[in-house]
Amino acid sequence: MKYLLPLCLILLIFSCKKEPKHESITITNTEVQDMVSFLASDELQGRMTGSDGIEVAAAYLENQLKSYGVKPYFETYRNHFKIADSIQAFNIVGFIEGTDDKLKDEVIILGAHYDHIGLGKTVENDSIGNGANDNATGTVGVLAMAKYFATKKNNKRSLMIILFTAEEMGLLGSKHLAKQLKTENLDLYTMVNFEMIGVPLKDRDYEAFVSGYDLSNMASKMNAYVGNNLIGFSDVSKKYSLFKRSDNYPFYQEFKLPCQTISSCDLTNFDYYHHVDDEISELNFDFMADLINKIIPAIEQMSNTPTKEIVMYESE
Structure with missing residues (x-):
């Protein structure tokens, strides 16, 4: 009997160690590098809308979303439209339903464009516009959040996950889908787009900065949600009207x-646009993964507030 109590304690300690813990999810630099490297590889030939390369990219994005358990928003992940009646184009759209019976009807869009310019001006025998920063990084940021x-x-x-095509042709993919979702009376709360997040x-x-900083309280609310000065104002963004681009x-x-749009590149810190x-x-x-990990809690809080706290400022 003298060994009974210690044995019980040992069993209790052992059982406590075996209790399931809440999963901790951190996006790693290796993870984002692997995904960006695929999307920006020479084999994809710069991901021009309508090309074989962007078809490969789209299939990759679909497979990633499927592997995460993100469901298609439409019948498939592809949201089809035509450009000039000849180019077949498609946004990739996934959906993560909310857990609250009432709030789940309100939608936050997380978006980025996955297309690029294809073949460009030849420099030292290289003509492929790989588009690593623009915008494989934003695309991978959205994948990581998904x-x-x-x-x-x-x-x-x-949460609606949208990876746009034909941004480089004049925002054609987002124009098509925004009109469609408006017609379908989507209860949109806010849309957070990601563009060029691969350099500090x-x-x-x-x-990082947010385009259209003065239009809403998005930056101040996201900073409050994470408890630090994560998102700021860019003079360059305002000067060149990046909000509209x-x-x-x-x-x-x-x-x-x-x-x-959230970005860490206002072209003062990157020479290869x-x-x-x-x-x-x-x-x-390292910077990119860290930025994504810091933004995720802001999106998390944004998705869970009882009311829609991010609002437009009243125009003067």
Whole structure:
């Protein structure tokens, strides 16, 4: 009998160690590098809309979303449309339903464009516009977030995952889908787009900027959600109207809601915009993974607040 109590304690300790723990999900630099490397590889020939390369990219994105357990929003992941009656194009659209019976009807869009310019001006015998930073990085950022939320299943609002095509042709993919979703009366809360997140900003006290900073409280709310100065204002973004130059803008035009782009590149810190040297060797994957991991809690909080806290500022 004198060994009974210690044995019970041992069994109790052992059983406690075996209790399941909440899964911790961290996006690694290796994970993002592998995905960006595939999308920006020479074999995809710059991912021009309508090309064989973008077909390969689309199939890859579909397989990734399927492996995460992200369901198609439509009958398939592909949202088809035509360009000039000759080019077959398609956005890739997934859906992670919210867990709250009421809030799940409200939708947050996480988006990025996966197309690029294809073949460009030849520099040192290289003519492939690989588009590593623009915008394999944003695409992979959205994939990483899709994986996180599909695994955690803790978003009360629903998340729509959109990877746009034909951004480089004039935001054609987002224009098509924004109009379609508006016609279908989507209850959109906000749209957060991701563009060029593969290199850190220089001499800033924040890690990424949001386009259209003055239009809504998105930056201040996201910073409050994560408890630090993560998202800031870019003079360059305002000067060159970057708010109107990415896939957030058609959604803003259709819904008149906070639809903005987060980026860590305002072209002051990257020399290879639409250049054949936009390759993975120019990227900082430690920074990229860290940025994604810091943004995820902001999206998490955004998806779970009882009311829609991110709002447009009233125009003067």
